[in-house]
Amino acid sequence: MVSAPIPGGARAKARCDALGVAPYSDSDTGLFRAYLTPAHAAAQEAIGAWMVGAGMVVRLDQAANLIGRYEGSQADAPVLLFGSHIDSVRDAGRYDGPLGVMLGIEVVARLNEAKRRLPFPIEVIAFGDEEGSRFPASMLTSRAVAGTLEADALEVADRDGVTLLDALAAFPARHAELVSASMARPLDVPAGGEDGSWTLKRVQGDGFLRAARTSGSVLAYVEPHIEQGPVLEAEGLAVGTVTGIAAQLRYQVTVSGTAGHAGTTAMGLRRDALTAAAAMILAVESEALAAGGDVVATVGRMAVGPGAVNVIPGKVEYSIDVRSGDPAARDDAAAQIVDTIADIAERRDVEFNIERVQDLPAAPCDPKLIALMDAAIARCGQRPRRLVSGAGHDTMVMAALAPTAMLFIRCAGGVSHNPAESVTDADCAIALDVLTAFVDLLEHDVLA
Known part of the structure; x- marks a missing residue:
């Protein structure tokens, strides 16, 4: 010691x-x-x-x-x-x-x-x-x-x-x-x-x-x-x-697409979970910026599967952390983030699931x-x-x-x-x- x-x-x-x-x-x-x-x-x-x-x-x-x-x-x-x-x-x-x-x-x-x-x-x-x-x-x-x-x-x-x-x-x-x-x-x-x-x-x-x-x-x-x-x-x-x-909110998000060969799957036919998740994560940042005040939102953890260089990602999991000293502002920003993620999932033809894992007032x-x-x-x-x-x-x-x-x-x-x-x-x-x-x-x- x-x-x-x-x-x-x-x-x-x-x-x-x-x-x-x-x-x-x-x-x-x-x-x-x-x-x-x-x-x-x-x-x-x-x-x-x-x-x-x-x-x-x-x-x-x-x-x-x-x-x-x-x-x-x-x-x-x-x-x-x-x-x-x-x-x-x-x-x-x-x-x-x-x-x-x-x-x-x-x-x-x-x-x-x-x-x-x-x-x-x-x-x-x-x-x-x-x-x-x-x-x-x-x-x-x-x-x-x-x-x-x-x-x-x-x-x-x-x-x-x-x-x-x-x-x-x-x-x-x-x-x-x-x-x-x-x-x-x-x-x-x-x-x-x-x-x-x-x-x-x-x-x-x-x-x-x-x-x-x-x-x-x-x-x-x-x-x-x-x-x-x-x-x-x-x-x-x-x-x-x-x-x-x-006040804090934490979510765990799962995005599910279709894994496929990176060389044989045409771009227009892909259901890429990672590119969809990337758009969602940028939206998390944008919505927090739009909320203003002391609202902050962070994606701090991501896991990509199957994780091979020649395979289109079929599944992505990531975290979202939303905070504000004003609980109403936090909740409004979080709701807008969830709605935007749903819109992105629909446009990109992927499935998603959001689980609230923590709600601290x-x-x-x-x-x-x-x-x-x-x-x-x-x-x-x-x-x-x-x-x-x-x-x-x-x-x-x-x-x-x-x-x-x-x-x-x-x-x-x-x-x-x-x-x-x-x-x-x-x-x-x-x-x-x-x-x-x-x-x-x-x-x-x-x-x-």
Whole structure:
């Protein structure tokens, strides 16, 4: 395990960097950490050890989320939950998701070093599947925790045909209830039993939905996250308060034509699924542009079959992602996209099927927590700045369970989902100070 001896925000960043390479990536050429893979298990092992070093007891829930708990003076009080995700897209940056987890650990480390207990417990949760990079739908694990996941959502498979429940049942996650004696170990040493090992335990897939938390059990959910946009950098600010998250729709489209010989099928007789899909994808872009405002639409994944250079494509599958801070604008744009796709399919004599795989409503953050985050930022010497998130986050799911808050951290150039993703030690230190101040203010509010 990589040592990261410098405390605070710099250590949080250094740990994200440490997790950016093998064995914490499923790829040898960049960062790709998908849910329930060897890289996911390795990352959990490392993060679990860091949680222990910060004074927490570590466990996995039934959805294979990694959770560290720091007890409060009132153990049965609703928990303050810090969290984000540790999975990634392909060729990812190192900070989208993991930085929020590492900063949560650092908040607890400060409390533990001061031997301070709050009137409520704190937990740090590392969600396993926010990006949806392995299975068709995203945020499976946070939806399980929030209690909004339907049983039929578990009936999905990855590109290799491995079902979610089979992957979960085979996942070699390391699970331990760690004894207090292990807290004395250095932060870069795995903790667990007397020999430093963890107890190997499989998570049972049939209990996935039992990861749900009960109503009233969570005092607040707080997610620190890189901005994934250019606003903070443009204004010379390190951090900002998120007021809400844009509504999202995701579709899976299948276009079916007729595969045929590339040399013997006349152009006028072809039912080419790929050229039809290409026209549809350009229409997705055109309709989003015509909608205006903050409407965005993206085709980010495509599979072409049979995939031979001398065969006319007979089947194409692709994704559509439509977002807006205005749910009505999002829905209007999505409806227009679907209608246009139908027209193109008719003109090109191909069949098509569109399945809505995800519908996430706009998710406003809690007004009281927004005000506390603003006050925490001001206490740390920066003017407050409020932003809306166009990107989706586990926060939008967790809003169904508890009041939510988000802190954005400046990201160089607004670049994200890219190896060039970058944050500074100084900004991470400011973010940690703000989160610590937020906890102080929340404690005062709870005791008032």
